[in-house]
Amino acid sequence: xxxxxxxxxxxVVSNAxxxxxxxxxxxxxxxxxxxxxxxxxxxxRPDYTPRVVTPRGDxxxxxxxxxxxxxxxxxxxxNVRTKGNSVNFFGRRxxxxxxxxxxxxxxxxxxxxxxxxxxxxxxxxxMAELEVVFEDSQVFDAEFVGAVAERDIAVLRIEAxxxxxxxxTIGESxxxxxxxxxxxxxxxxxxxxxxxxxxxxxxxxxxxxxxxRDLTGMIQTDAAINPGNSGGPLLDSAGRLIGVNTALISTxxxxxxxxxxxxxxxxxxxxxxxxxxxxxxxxxxxxIWILDRDSIPNLPLRPGVIIGGIFPGSxxxxxxxxxxxxxxRGEIFVGDVITAVQGAAVNSRExxxxxxxxxxxxxxxTLTVNRGTTLFEVPVKLSVRPSPAAF
Numbered sequence: 001x002x003x004x005x006x007x008x009x010x011x012v013v014s015n016a017x018x019x020x021x022x023x024x025x026x027x028x029x030x031x032x033x034x035x036x037x038x039x040x041x042x043x044x045r046p047d048y049t050p051r052v053v054t055p056r057g058d059x060x061x062x063x064x065x066x067x068x069x070x071x072x073x074x075x076x077x078x079n080v081r082t083k084g085n086s087v088n089f090f091g092r093r094x095x096x097x098x099x100x101x102x103x104x105x106x107x108x109x110x111x112x113x114x115x116x117x118x119x120x121x122x123x124x125x126x127m128a129e130l131e132v133v134f135e136d137s138q139v140f141d142a143e144f145v146g147a148v149a150e151r152d153i154a155v156l157r158i159e160a161x162x163x164x165x166x167x168x169t170i171g172e173s174x175x176x177x178x179x180x181x182x183x184x185x186x187x188x189x190x191x192x193x194x195x196x197x198x199x200x201x202x203x204x205x206x207x208x209x210x211x212x213r214d215l216t217g218m219i220q221t222d223a224a225i226n227p228g229n230s231g232g233p234l235l236d237s238a239g240r241l242i243g244v245n246t247a248l249i250s251t252x253x254x255x256x257x258x259x260x261x262x263x264x265x266x267x268x269x270x271x272x273x274x275x276x277x278x279x280x281x282x283x284x285x286x287x288i289w290i291l292d293r294d295s296i297p298n299l300p301l302r303p304g305v306i307i308g309g310i311f312p313g314s315x316x317x318x319x320x321x322x323x324x325x326x327x328x329r330g331e332i333f334v335g336d337v338i339t340a341v342q343g344a345a346v347n348s349r350e351x352x353x354x355x356x357x358x359x360x361x362x363x364x365x366t367l368t369v370n371r372g373t374t375l376f377e378v379p380v381k382l383s384v385r386p387s388p389a390a391f
Contacts, residue, residue: 069183069239070195076168077185077193078103079133080114080142080156080231082122098122102186102232103132103156104244106271108165113271114231115246116147116154116292117209123289123308132158135193146274149292151262152213152246153270168233171240173219173263176200181237182221184245184259186229198223198259207260209247218260219243225259234261243267277353284361284382285390287314290349291324291335302370304339305352311390319380322371339375340368352391356382 059067080103101118105111112132122128123144130142140158147154180200188194202220209215221234225248234243243261291308309323310316324335338346341355342365359365364381385391 065237066183066195066197069235069237070185072239073168073183073185073233073235074193075135075166076105077135077187077232078105078112079187079192080112080118081131081133082119083129083131084121098128100187100190101228101230102245104168104231104233104241105165106155107167108162110158110160110165111145111271111275112142112156112158113244113267114154114156115244116149116152117213118231119144119147119154119156123291130156132156132160134160134164138164144289146277147292148270148273149213150215151266151270152209152215153244153262153267153274155271155274168241169239170268171236171238171242171264173242173265176203176219176236176242176263178202182223182242183235183237184221184223184225184229184232184261185235186225186232186245188224188226188228190228194229196224196229201258205260207247207249215246215260215262217263217266218246219263221259221261223259225261229259241267283385284356284359284363285314285385286316286321286356286367286380287311287383287385288316288321288323288391290352290391291332302337302339303345303347304337304370305346305349305391306337307335309335314390315380315383319367319378321367321369321378321380337370338367339370341365343368349391356391 079100081100082098084098098121099118101114103112103114103118106113119130122130130144132140132142134140138160140160142156142158145155145157178200182198182200184196184198185193186196198221200219201222204216205218205220206214206216207218219234219242223234225245229245230247232245233241234245236242242264244264244267245259245261247260249258249260287310288307289309289311291306293306307316307321307323310321322335325333338352340346341352344355346352346355356365359382361382361384364379366377366379368375368377
């Protein structure tokens with residue numbers, strides 16, 4: 001048996017100590033190398049001189065004009081939203097946006113002008129509502145007053161403070177020239193009050209819209225008109241309303257340089273007709289609103305007036321009449337079609353209004369109604385109109 005003397009060293013301990021010193025030396029060398037690299041980089045870097053900001057100077061005349069027009073006209077531009085409501089399996093109300101577009105403050109009485117196709121989803125779907133949103137995000141419930149389908153123009157009415165109701169300045173459209181500068185303001189893709197500029201590219205155009213309406217006498221412009229711009233103002237270089245932006249021609253659904261607006265002369269005529277017709281508050285009514293035939297493409301219909309919807313508690317509801325409905329896939333199920341009032345045939349809203357105008361509140365009239373393939377008669381006791389839009 002052999003014994004190690006106290007003077008002998010442990011080889012394991014010696015190796016560990018050597019490795020430790022090696023790690024320390026490598027760390028020192030690495031730190032020195034990093035330090036040298038950083039110092040050399042700083043020494044060799046060129047001196048940094050902060051960039052000088054060049055003053056912009058005065059805006060160009062065209063820029064100043066565009067800014068002035070936008071600031072002048074934008075308070076007259078609103079967002080028009082259509083909200084649908086349904087009840088789920090648990091009986092809870094579910095709200096979703098059906099459509100949105102742009103509207104124009106028409107006067108201090110709270111009338112708002114927009115496109116019929118913007119508000120049509122609210123007229124067809126049950127439990128739907130209309131809202132008008134101002135620049136400061138104030139929201140007001142809107143009442144449908146009426147529409148002229150041939151111009152795709154609709155009028156709404158809201159109860160809003162006078163301070164918010166800044167009417168747009170009305171211009172002319174009968175003396176427009178191709179090449180004239182124009183501006184459009186709208187709410188494309190949910191972006192509030194967006195300005196686009198361009199020129200008039202053509203006049204007196206005839207187009208067929210995505211909603212299967214033939215519109216004539218339209219103003220063509222290359223000012224960008226995208227989904228959401230519908231119902232907004234087309235302005236001339238003086239900031240006056242010369243048209244209501246209505247449609248675009250595109251293979252993608254986005255603006256492609258071909259936008260169209262209803263001339264303001266046609267808008268004036270349509271709005272005047274709608275408001276004058278709606279102002280006869282005291283006349284007798286069934287309590288229905290009418291669905292325009294142009295909104296039901298490629299569907300053969302018998303003559304008559306299509307019931308779009310029925311006001312709650314109205315004579316029409318008590319008589320059991322049925323309105324039209326729109327499915328989630330956009331299909332329209334046509335409701336009852338009124339073909340005659342007291343034996344007098346009616347084929348339009350004007351004829352229906354004329355016939356109902358012969359009777360007073362409280363009188364009973366017999367309607368001839370077509371429901372599907374069934375033709376029947378039903379007595380209805382007339383009452384005061386529940387809304388300016390009602391018949």
